[in-house]
Amino acid sequence: MFARLSEYLDSELPPNLCEELARHLEGCMPCEAFTRTLRHTVDLCRQLPPRPLPEDFRRELRALLACERGA
């Protein structure tokens, strides 16, 4: 079950296993706390913003593609 916690968080478990795990988590505080911190880790990852593309490089890239197009 520990091996499939991520699948549980991603709703990728078959329904019977999902129910079994959910029941276990209801009755097991350490597992429930662990799962919450794992879920929160995923949430934090999802909030990480992309890095900005340096503007001079963006211009360079556009020009390069335009040259390539014309080649």
Next chain:
Amino acid sequence: MDRASSRESEHPAPEAATIASRLVGGAGEPSPQFIDALRRGERKALSALVDLYGPRIFTFAARVCRNEEDAKDVLQETFLAAMRSVRGFRGDGKLTTWLFRIAANACRKLHRRGKFEPRRHLSLEEFIPSEDEKALLVGARETPEAALLRADLRETLEAGIVSLPCLYRAVLILRDLEGLSTEETAKALGLTTVTVKVRLHRARLALRRRLVAAGRRAG
């Protein structure tokens, strides 16, 4: 790889952002018209490609390669390769997935040419909580999430991601940072969906451990 210098005078493309927003469909994927414009090599479509996907591909490459200069090379190579092979893009999968596949291959090529990063495997067993850790999880004065929220963990998270072994790093980035599905990630990285799930879980466990430790230290 030398980044080419422009041979034509620079014309700002203020309409590229407008084109980009018009050409993206409801699911955030480009419309068939945009793909056709790319196939024809239309300048505005190429500019819109840079605006729409540049930051994401750059960020993916920067985290996988752990180096922004290498990331620029990957981005350049990705868009050049995409432009050259867009006629072969059948549209049976998402353009995003296709671009990330090209970028992942470019990262692999750089990795093979560059410094040796030992292939390290994460085992599931190393993350199973000990009895002490279980006691800490339930006995803490504050909830684990509160501890994570209290500390400024963005830097810890970024450091944690780039410190993941290479086998796991790209999987986590595509699934949890870029939001690709398991199937899309598998396609982009040439893996099975089972391998994606296994590697994602271990990557998340490694990150979680690092964040919880940082949260406790900040407390």
